[in-house]
Amino acid sequence: MTLDEVRDLARRVLAGAGLSADHAAAVAETLVAGERDGCGSHGVYRLLVATRTIATGRVSTDAVPVVREPAQALVRVDGGGGFAQLAFERGKPLLIEKAKAFGIAALALNNVVHFAALWPEVEALTDAGLVALAFTPSHAWVAPAGGTEPVFGTNPIAFGWPRPGRDPFVFDFATSAVARGEIELHRRAGKPVPDDWGYDAEGRSTTDPAEVLAGAMRTFGGHKGSALAAMVELIAGPLIGDRTSRESIAADEGAGASPLGGELILAIDPAGFLGASVAEHLSRAEAMFAAIEGQGARLPGARRYAARRRSLAEGVQVPAALHADLMALTTGDA
Amino acid sequence: MTLDEVRDLARRVLAGAGLSADHAAAVAETLVAGERDGCGSHGVYRLLVATRTIATGRVSTDAVPVVREPAQALVRVDGGGGFAQLAFERGKPLLIEKAKAFGIAALALNNVVHFAALWPEVEALTDAGLVALAFTPSHAWVAPAGGTEPVFGTNPIAFGWPRPGRDPFVFDFATSAVARGEIELHRRAGKPVPDDWGYDAEGRSTTDPAEVLAGAMRTFGGHKGSALAAMVELIAGPLIGDRTSRESIAADEGAGASPLGGELILAIDPAGFLGASVAEHLSRAEAMFAAIEGQGARLPGARRYAARRRSLAEGVQVPAALHADLMALTTGDA
Numbered sequence: 001m002t003l004d005e006v007r008d009l010a011r012r013v014l015a016g017a018g019l020s021a022d023h024a025a026a027v028a029e030t031l032v033a034g035e036r037d038g039c040g041s042h043g044v045y046r047l048l049v050a051t052r053t054i055a056t057g058r059v060s061t062d063a064v065p066v067v068r069e070p071a072q073a074l075v076r077v078d079g080g081g082g083f084a085q086l087a088f089e090r091g092k093p094l095l096i097e098k099a100k101a102f103g104i105a106a107l108a109l110n111n112v113v114h115f116a117a118l119w120p121e122v123e124a125l126t127d128a129g130l131v132a133l134a135f136t137p138s139h140a141w142v143a144p145a146g147g148t149e150p151v152f153g154t155n156p157i158a159f160g161w162p163r164p165g166r167d168p169f170v171f172d173f174a175t176s177a178v179a180r181g182e183i184e185l186h187r188r189a190g191k192p193v194p195d196d197w198g199y200d201a202e203g204r205s206t207t208d209p210a211e212v213l214a215g216a217m218r219t220f221g222g223h224k225g226s227a228l229a230a231m232v233e234l235i236a237g238p239l240i241g242d243r244t245s246r247e248s249i250a251a252d253e254g255a256g257a258s259p260l261g262g263e264l265i266l267a268i269d270p271a272g273f274l275g276a277s278v279a280e281h282l283s284r285a286e287a288m289f290a291a292i293e294g295q296g297a298r299l300p301g302a303r304r305y306a307a308r309r310r311s312l313a314e315g316v317q318v319p320a321a322l323h324a325d326l327m328a329l330t331t332g333d334a
Numbered sequence: 335m336t337l338d339e340v341r342d343l344a345r346r347v348l349a350g351a352g353l354s355a356d357h358a359a360a361v362a363e364t365l366v367a368g369e370r371d372g373c374g375s376h377g378v379y380r381l382l383v384a385t386r387t388i389a390t391g392r393v394s395t396d397a398v399p400v401v402r403e404p405a406q407a408l409v410r411v412d413g414g415g416g417f418a419q420l421a422f423e424r425g426k427p428l429l430i431e432k433a434k435a436f437g438i439a440a441l442a443l444n445n446v447v448h449f450a451a452l453w454p455e456v457e458a459l460t461d462a463g464l465v466a467l468a469f470t471p472s473h474a475w476v477a478p479a480g481g482t483e484p485v486f487g488t489n490p491i492a493f494g495w496p497r498p499g500r501d502p503f504v505f506d507f508a509t510s511a512v513a514r515g516e517i518e519l520h521r522r523a524g525k526p527v528p529d530d531w532g533y534d535a536e537g538r539s540t541t542d543p544a545e546v547l548a549g550a551m552r553t554f555g556g557h558k559g560s561a562l563a564a565m566v567e568l569i570a571g572p573l574i575g576d577r578t579s580r581e582s583i584a585a586d587e588g589a590g591a592s593p594l595g596g597e598l599i600l601a602i603d604p605a606g607f608l609g610a611s612v613a614e615h616l617s618r619a620e621a622m623f624a625a626i627e628g629q630g631a632r633l634p635g636a637r638r639y640a641a642r643r644r645s646l647a648e649g650v651q652v653p654a655a656l657h658a659d660l661m662a663l664t665t666g667d668a
Contacts, residue, residue, distance in 0.1 A: 297480035
């Protein structure tokens with residue numbers, strides 16, 4: 001399929017599920033980006049996750065995001081219980097404007113449903129020449145270091161750094177040991193997971209993926225990853241007046257919908273500190289990237305960008321069974 | 335020793351080494367805080383590190399930090415090649431003022447020598463009711479994931495969250511697998527290190543601490559820790575017009591001085607997003623802390639705060655040999 005065909009399919013599935021045209025277009029763009037970059041689990045496959053969440057009735061299909069300016073360098077978007085993508089799109093122009101005006105600015109998305117990766121958002125800010133960080137809690141699935149009961153979400157951290165004339169330096173990772181979807185894939189395949197991915201509901205280490213899903217996942221990197229997971233809870237939860245992961249899963253009441261809560265995005269304008277010397281100092285960063293790649297190590301995102309170039313030239317391959325499932329959703333047959 | 339005695343000793347050692355009174359007082363305060371909180375390696379022991387760096391001639395002993403405002407929400411302090419502590423002290427009031435005026439603000443310290451922990455700085459910002467993040471590169475000692483040659487510094491990340499009426503939530507950790515001092519302690523004790531701490535100069539895993547020190551340390555948490563280490567290089571190096579860890583160690587030319595470069599500190603005012611609802615939302619954070627501690631897990635900093643209470647009540651114990659070494663430094667006999 002060409003990327004235009006993927007976009008059209010995604011929009012039709014989302015519209016068929018009841019999303020307003022604005023929301024369908026914004027969500028589709030994120031899924032096309034995932035498919036284009038070879039992120040199978042964050043591509044059109046996610047349409048199944050999105051439509052399942054819509055079917056629970058726990059996401060607003062036509063919420064109109066409301067943009068506010070609570071302080072001079074802060075932007076706050078109330079997403080009205082809709083998907084995060086449209087709220088981000090509506091807040092982004094003012095975030096960029098404020099970052100360039102003040103040197104640094106922050107955007108809080110409130111009351112939004114999250115089911116997608118954060119890297120498209122930080123990448124969009126690098127396109128404007130900004131350095132960006134994004135954080136969001138999810139549902140309480142992850143135990144703190146030293147404990148075995150879920151407190152944190154998978155709490156991703158994403159970072160973007162503009163590289164003039166090149167793909168930006170972008171990473172986006174869960175602070176859990178692995179993505180939750182990875183454990184679900186093991187469960188479906190009937191395969192055990194390593195015993196350091198999580199605990200069962202009694203707090204014992206286990207290799208049974210179903211027990212980890214019903215118990216608690218671990219953070220990555222021991223107490224350091226746990227500290228970062230706590231930070232994400234705090235700065236993308238209480239700091240912006242929104243839910244922690246425990247509050248999000250409690251509010252879900254077992255419906256199995258995607259997390260509903262907040263997201264915090266920071267943007268810094270390199271010209272703020274550097275003035276006319278931006279190009280000179282960005283070249284220091286390039287020297288560091290060269291030192292990494294020169295020893296055969298990969299930069300985060302390198303695999304995505306390689307897939308992107310292939311997809312833009314050749315299109316993408318969507319498995320026939322998934323395509324059939326998605327086509328059925330466009331006609332309301334599913 | 336009482337903490338006042340420790341402070342007096344530290345100031346006399348630093349003044350004896352040639353530091354101006356302003357610098358000696360600022361550096362002493364950090365070391366007293368480390369000693370008070372039971373951080374042996376960041377207490378008065380560090381006076382040996384500081385005086386060694388001063389002896390290399392690579393730190394300015396009387397630099398007067400210059401505070402600038404490159405953008406409305408940014409503060410930049412040129413430390414003039416002196417220790418970071420005084421530069422932070424001089425920039426802090428304006429950072430706090432700007433964070434409260436704009437909702438978010440950033441402080442860059444440039445051209446400063448780093449040899450101490452970052453947590454005293456983020457804690458000082460929580461005292462002003464702010465949420466704070468701090469980052470600094472060091473010397474290139476750490477290999478990126480997928481490589482075996484040093485590119486990154488130990489690149490700590492520190493975070494602080496104010497808890498009204500309680501000790502703040504504060505963490506401060508190196509993005510390297512362990513602190514470099516930990517490897518040095520193993521070398522002195524003639525003990526092997528785990529084989530996942532680092533590589534020898536030929537890129538092979540090794541358990542010999544001397545070989546790791548001459549080769550490359552690993553990051554914590556695999557490719558995720560490596561991504562964070564790269565982020566610290568970028569945002570506390572090129573973004574603020576200062577050195578990467580590779581540039582810092584190159585400039586040291588084998589002198590063995592502490593890293594000379596930059597530091598980035600972000601501060602966010604909870605009242606910016608929350609207005610009059612700060613107390614209500616900070617209580618959500620307390621519920622999360624209770625969920626962590628309620629299952630027997632510890633919050634970062636808990637051990638330090640326990641030591642702090644003991645030290646404030648009973649004073650601290652400084653080993654006799656270290657005390658003798660330090661006393662000798664106050665009279666210039668060392």
